[in-house]
Amino acid sequence: MDRRTFLNGSLTGATAAMLPRFSLAATADGYFELTAAKGSRRLFGDDDELSELWLYNDRLPGPEIRVKRGERVKVRFVNTLDTPTSVHWHGIRIDNAMDGVAGLTQDAVAPGESFDYDFVAPDSGTYWYHAHNMSWNQVPRGLAGPLIVADETPAFDPDCDITMMLSDWRLDEDGRLDTNSFGARHDFSHAGRLGNWLTVNGNSLPDIRLKKGHWHRLRLINSSASRILDLAPARFGARLIGLDGQLFDAPREIDDLVQLSPAQRMDLILKPETSETLPFELMTGQAFTFANFVVEDANPGSANLKLPPKNTLPEPDLENALKLPLDMAGGAMGGMRALMRTRSEDDLRQMMSEGQFWTLNDTAGMSEQPMVTVKRGQTVVLDSLNETSFPHAMHIHGHHFRVLERNGRELVHQDWRDTFTSEPNEQVKIAFVADNPGKWLIHCHMLGHAASGMMTWFEVT
Ligand code: C2O
Ligand code: CU
Numbered sequence: 001m002d003r004r005t006f007l008n009g010s011l012t013g014a015t016a017a018m019l020p021r022f023s024l025a026a027t028a029d030g031y032f033e034l035t036a037a038k039g040s041r042r043l044f045g046d047d048d049e050l051s052e053l054w055l056y057n058d059r060l061p062g063p064e065i066r067v068k069r070g071e072r073v074k075v076r077f078v079n080t081l082d083t084p085t086s087v088h089w090h091g092i093r094i095d096n097a098m099d100g101v102a103g104l105t106q107d108a109v110a111p112g113e114s115f116d117y118d119f120v121a122p123d124s125g126t127y128w129y130h131a132h133n134m135s136w137n138q139v140p141r142g143l144a145g146p147l148i149v150a151d152e153t154p155a156f157d158p159d160c161d162i163t164m165m166l167s168d169w170r171l172d173e174d175g176r177l178d179t180n181s182f183g184a185r186h187d188f189s190h191a192g193r194l195g196n197w198l199t200v201n202g203n204s205l206p207d208i209r210l211k212k213g214h215w216h217r218l219r220l221i222n223s224s225a226s227r228i229l230d231l232a233p234a235r236f237g238a239r240l241i242g243l244d245g246q247l248f249d250a251p252r253e254i255d256d257l258v259q260l261s262p263a264q265r266m267d268l269i270l271k272p273e274t275s276e277t278l279p280f281e282l283m284t285g286q287a288f289t290f291a292n293f294v295v296e297d298a299n300p301g302s303a304n305l306k307l308p309p310k311n312t313l314p315e316p317d318l319e320n321a322l323k324l325p326l327d328m329a330g331g332a333m334g335g336m337r338a339l340m341r342t343r344s345e346d347d348l349r350q351m352m353s354e355g356q357f358w359t360l361n362d363t364a365g366m367s368e369q370p371m372v373t374v375k376r377g378q379t380v381v382l383d384s385l386n387e388t389s390f391p392h393a394m395h396i397h398g399h400h401f402r403v404l405e406r407n408g409r410e411l412v413h414q415d416w417r418d419t420f421t422s423e424p425n426e427q428v429k430i431a432f433v434a435d436n437p438g439k440w441l442i443h444c445h446m447l448g449h450a451a452s453g454m455m456t457w458f459e460v461t
Helices: 135-141 185-189 335-341 345-353 447-451
Strands: 021-023 032-041 051-056 064-068 072-079 087-090 114-120 125-131 144-150 161-169 197-200 207-211 216-222 229-231 239-243 246-252 258-260 265-270 277-283 287-296 322-330 358-360 378-386 392-396 401-406 419-422 427-434 438-444 455-460
Touching: 051 135, 064 072, 072 087, 087 114, 125 135, 125 216, 125 265, 135 447, 144 161, 144 216, 185 447, 197 287, 258 265, 322 335, 322 392, 335 345, 419 427, 438 447
Parallel strands: 021 064, 032 072, 064 144, 161 216, 207 287, 322 378
Antiparallel strands: 032 051, 072 114, 087 125, 125 144, 161 197, 216 265, 229 258, 229 277, 239 246, 239 265, 277 287, 322 358, 378 427, 392 419, 392 438, 401 427, 438 455
């Protein structure tokens, strides 16, 4: 098999896919220890070379941290890598000082040092954590894990509440993580670092056991550096109940593909009625099987579907909103054209020689001053326009927003999200209440794009 073109889980890895869970409580002072260290794994086949990865607690993915809504999360992060790093709690409406953004909310944790994260998880749902210092280099080496905030009364059996962290790896010809191409200019200026090997919870094509006649909740997390996953939930009988940690009023039947962009989450429910194997597929031009759901006979489960309550998020006040543009420009394949409106050729060349290919509101990368300062409680409407030739997955820290419109059309479902996808030439309007004081990033979660210009910040005072 040509390993450069595989993008397929064609090996049979009959590994159990349930992740072990860790609830908090560990050290005498009540901290859960999370240690970043080098580790190794065989990502491809049993005869292949070991990849050197960077892992949390020597696990791939990092340990599933499970807390209850409103619970205090105390994590003592220890860095034993030989490079500085930090931990970001993605999608959590967190205390700014705990947001984990190296260079903005804290200094990166130096090798041998530690940092205590201590915050309250205000909303239940499916979240994750990942490195936030040179993320483009650190996340695709393995520094990511699920963070599940459970409801007071769980609506699903623990066995039927299944986390699936979906990851895209770039392997070399020996089946080893390709570390030579980290930071490649071509990746940064095009679609980002795309891999050629997919895993679910670190395993290729795992069997995921389901119980016949029981309601299951699947929590999908896309931890890929750049790959947008197109999934077809209806093909295995699943319905969508929420996105990016936030539940809908009612389950949604979706016949089409659902996009899961880098950093996004999708919660699904399904109740398989026959013992069979259901392929969990992914579409990237063609269908690939990503995992197998193996439905096993079980004692009868409860027939009724009980969904947990939704979180209460602050509702945007659109009448009195502060309206701001968010223009995405730059990148290869013609995207530089928009930049020429305001830049000379010399300017552009200078920018590219510094490894910057993209701009947000005509600025490449972080500046000293925030893009905007808003008063706490102010509703912000961001009217974004993607003038590049690539899709982007825009993430806002510390807040959830409603997606109001796409290309001027009001959406039927104005879902809450923390990351939205924007296609080339697409206009997307979102709104949120800036109610969380501090310094917050807005960036593309295609991590190479963020590193090469698509990253800015705003301040709430
Ligand atoms: Cu999930 Cu700024 O990141
Ligand atoms: Cu991007």
